[in-house]
Amino acid sequence: MTLRWEAFLEAVRGRGKYDTAVEAERAARVVLALLGAHLVGQIRAQLAARLPEHLALILLNPLQATEPLAPERFVRATAAWIEGASETTALWDIGAVLSTVADAAGEDLLRRILFQLPPGYDILFGRPQDHTP
Template sequence: MTMRWDAFLDQVQERGEYTTRQEAERAARTVLALLGAHLVGDVRARLAARLPEAFALILLNPLQAAEPLSPERFVRATAAWIDGATEQTATWDVSAVLSVAADAAGDELTRRVLLQLPPGYDLLFGRPARI
């Protein structure tokens, strides 16, 4: 089931504690563009199908990544794309967006997404690995 635009942004805005809808949308666009560069094939397509159309298109037409970024480098890349962001605020941005994306995806698809990413992304998705 595809998450509606308003519902997705409302949750990102709430989790990111953004004062405006525009801040939430900017974070979502940046994080999903970077995430899309790290996912391939069916997993990327299935995640896109669960997101609002505008965000699905961003995920499916990503920035090109030369190599998979570690979670720390992913946060740094996010900070570089958002005006005035620091690594600390970018961590907040990434976690707000990815945790909402994980909710939209559901546990099984989120697990498959995490398998395509370098270790450590589980915390950014709000899904700490169970030991």
Template sequence: MRMHWDAFVAAVQERGAYESRHEAERAARVVLALLGAHLVGEVRAELAARLPETSALILLNPLQAHEPLPPERFVRATAAWIEGATEKTAAWDVSAVLSVVAEVAGDGLMDRVLFQLPPDYDLLFGHPRAS
């Protein structure tokens, strides 16, 4: 069963210890849009199917990255999209959102998502891979 947007945002708010729902929702929208630009094909569609409908629409937005950003540049891009964010706060935002995404996705799909991304994204998802 698909998670509702309110439950997703509440999970992000709790995970990120955001004072307001607005902050959690803003982080979720930015991070999901950037993530969606990095995923393609069935993996992107399957992840979208597991996420709330609102976030699925954000994830499936036709933005496409010219090249996959390494994790540190993904965090910098997040900071650039969130008004007043620093790299440190953006890293927090990314971690809060992607850890909830990893929980919703489950291990099998997460392995396929991480296969499409540059090395070390597993840490952003809070889903470290064994070396």
């Protein structure tokens, strides 16, 4: 099921405690552009199908990444792309957006997304996994 634009932004806005929808949209655009650079093939297409069309296009036409970013570098990259952001505020933005993405994706797709990403992204999506042997 695809989330409507308003519902997605309202979820991000509520989770990020943003004053305006513009702030929520800015965070969503940056985080999804960076995430899209790290997902490939059917996984990216399946996730895009569950997002509002406007955000799906951002995910499908991502910023170019030369290598997968570790979660810490993903946070730094997000901070660099959001004017006035620090790593702390970028982490907040990422959590608001990716937890909403995780809800839209559902558990099965999210598991496959996390499999494509470097270890540690589960926490960014707000879904810490048990890594004990």
